[in-house]
Amino acid sequence: MDSCDTPESTPRQRASSRLKDYFIGATPLQKRLESVRRQTSFVPTPPRRKIPQCSQLQEDVDPQKVAFLLHKQWTLYSLTPLYKFSYTNLKEYSKLLGAFIAAEKQKGLAVEVGEDFNIKVIFSALLGMKGTQRDPEAFLVQILSKSQLPSENREGKVLWTGWFCCIFGDSLLETVSEDFTCLPLFLANGAETNTAMIGTWFQKTFDCYFSPLAINAYNLSWMAAMWTACKMDHYMATTEFLWSVPCSPQRLDISYAIHPEDAKALWDSVHKTPGEVTQEEVDLFMDCLYSHFHRHFKIHLSATRLVRVSTSVASAHTDGKIKILCHKYLIGVLAYLTELAIFQIE
Amino acid sequence: MSVLRPLDKLPGLNTATILLVGTEDALLQQLADAMLKEDCASELKVHLAKSLPLPSSVTRPRIDLIMFVVNLHSKYSLRNVEESLHHVDATFFLGKVGFLATGAGRESHCSVHRNTVVKLAHTYRSPLLFCDLEVAQCFVGLSPGCGHGTAYQATLRQHPTCHS
Numbered sequence: 001m002d003s004c005d006t007p008e009s010t011p012r013q014r015a016s017s018r019l020k021d022y023f024i025g026a027t028p029l030q031k032r033l034e035s036v037r038r039q040t041s042f043v044p045t046p047p048r049r050k051i052p053q054c055s056q057l058q059e060d061v062d063p064q065k066v067a068f069l070l071h072k073q074w075t076l077y078s079l080t081p082l083y084k085f086s087y088t089n090l091k092e093y094s095k096l097l098g099a100f101i102a103a104e105k106q107k108g109l110a111v112e113v114g115e116d117f118n119i120k121v122i123f124s125a126l127l128g129m130k131g132t133q134r135d136p137e138a139f140l141v142q143i144l145s146k147s148q149l150p151s152e153n154r155e156g157k158v159l160w161t162g163w164f165c166c167i168f169g170d171s172l173l174e175t176v177s178e179d180f181t182c183l184p185l186f187l188a189n190g191a192e193t194n195t196a197m198i199g200t201w202f203q204k205t206f207d208c209y210f211s212p213l214a215i216n217a218y219n220l221s222w223m224a225a226m227w228t229a230c231k232m233d234h235y236m237a238t239t240e241f242l243w244s245v246p247c248s249p250q251r252l253d254i255s256y257a258i259h260p261e262d263a264k265a266l267w268d269s270v271h272k273t274p275g276e277v278t279q280e281e282v283d284l285f286m287d288c289l290y291s292h293f294h295r296h297f298k299i300h301l302s303a304t305r306l307v308r309v310s311t312s313v314a315s316a317h318t319d320g321k322i323k324i325l326c327h328k329y330l331i332g333v334l335a336y337l338t339e340l341a342i343f344q345i346e
Numbered sequence: 347m348s349v350l351r352p353l354d355k356l357p358g359l360n361t362a363t364i365l366l367v368g369t370e371d372a373l374l375q376q377l378a379d380a381m382l383k384e385d386c387a388s389e390l391k392v393h394l395a396k397s398l399p400l401p402s403s404v405t406r407p408r409i410d411l412i413m414f415v416v417n418l419h420s421k422y423s424l425r426n427v428e429e430s431l432h433h434v435d436a437t438f439f440l441g442k443v444g445f446l447a448t449g450a451g452r453e454s455h456c457s458v459h460r461n462t463v464v465k466l467a468h469t470y471r472s473p474l475l476f477c478d479l480e481v482a483q484c485f486v487g488l489s490p491g492c493g494h495g496t497a498y499q500a501t502l503r504q505h506p507t508c509h510s
Contacts, residue, residue, distance in 0.1 A: 214453075214454035215454075216453060216454050216455060216456045216457070217419075217455070217456065217457035218456055218457055218458065218459050221457070246419075279459075286421075290421075300422045302420065302421035302422035302425065302457075303369065303420045303421075303422035303423070304420075305419060305420075305455060305457060306457065318454065
């Protein structure tokens with residue numbers, strides 16, 4: 001049956017290379033025919049991604065300074081480039097944003113019972129959170145409550161944290177002009193009302209646009225494969241998957257937990273190309289899990305929707321929530337998220 | 347194991363039979379109902395199947411067009427279609443097979459990448475339509491966001507005996 005369906009790309013590639021040699025001195029018509037032939041043999045190539053490694057730049061990142069980024073649940077947003085944003089004006093932005101928030105709270109738009117109105121906003125640069133030298137510096141915005149009592153710690157409690165970063169964002173950086181700063185990934189932790197207020201301020205001040213970044217099942221399975229592929233000295237958490245079964249009236253969730261070393265062993269048996277992850281490897285890795293589950297429970301997990309992936313490196317939820325657990329692979333995780341954010345913007 | 351062949355039976359007089367193959371029963375049923383509601387010059391019969399091969403115990407008319415329905419939210423439906431394709435004779439792919447990818451509207455629920463289905467359709471030299479059968483309205487265009495009507499029209503246009 002499949003005799004006529006042999007992969008067309010191979011004989012065509014050979015033919016076109018032969019044609020190329022033959023047509024060096026070709027007429028315009030022959031050249032046009034050859035280009036048409038090449039166009040019709042277009043088959044989208046599946047993506048290959050690099051396994052997150054410890055990059056050189058990460059050596060500059062002080063583990064203490066970024067420790068507060070780990071073990072926290074971040075909500076993801078994609079952000080279009082900021083217009084006329086300047087790193088030298090961070091203090092000014094802090095004052096402006098602080099005043100804006102105070103005004104909003106006084107308006108009664110976001111009043112929470114018992115909340116302190118003495119709010120301080122701090123903008124600070126996050127050094128070292130970039131993939132290449134071309135990436136813009138990441139920066140952090142924090143809302144702190146000013147403590148009333150002088151005896152307490154001057155800093156006050158952190159109410160809300162948000163940070164903007166761009167890791168390996170070359171595809172976006174090339175397309176924008178000098179006035180724009182590209183920081184497509186925005187991560188927020190804290191009350192939703194604060195996120196909305198800060199989002200409004202940024203949108204008004206820098207003419208940008210936030211949109212929530214959802215992670216679909218396809219990308220979650222890629223994340224599962226890439227994070228399982230990361231070499232870890234010791235595993236902090238079990239590798240866990242959560243599927244949502246589309247059925248009425250009540251939603252059914254299936255949770256599947258694997259010992260992280262078993263998951264790594266499975267990945268190693270599937271993995272062929274060193275340093276890279278291919279689509280086939282991801283599919284094979286997931287298919288092994290699905291078939292194992294099917295053998296025991298006679299349920300086809302591939303007919304359900306993958307909703308959450310949790311490994312020792314990081315855990316991600318389809319609603320766009322992420323928690324990074326391992327400092328070593330922080331940049332790698334953010335690189336993939338940046339890629340998703342850029343894809344959503346474009 | 348029976349293999350579907352396009353010309354092994356005599357054609358019915360003024361009749362066209364379309365076979366929809368896919369795992370999503372409810373969606374197939376909805377699409378079939380919508381197709382039957384539309385006007386057609388000749389008599390239209392729609393058969394639904396979960397997978398191929400079809401049971402040989404039942405007598406059925408000659409199949410004129412097969413549409414493989416892949417749900418982009420479910421990898422299982424893709425695997426099912428890939429396995430069913432093995433039970434179709436090669437001559438069927440000369441214009442009597444099409445692929446329908448549903449669920450393209452909700453990107454956040456997709457487990458199957460669009461390119462996988464594009465590559466599948468390209469390998470089998472058959473047309474591919476993207477639609478969202480869960481949404482009842484009709485959208486214009488052949489890329490993500492077609493409804494029943496457009497999918498049906500495009501399906502019928504492939505069929506030589508149906509002129510609507």
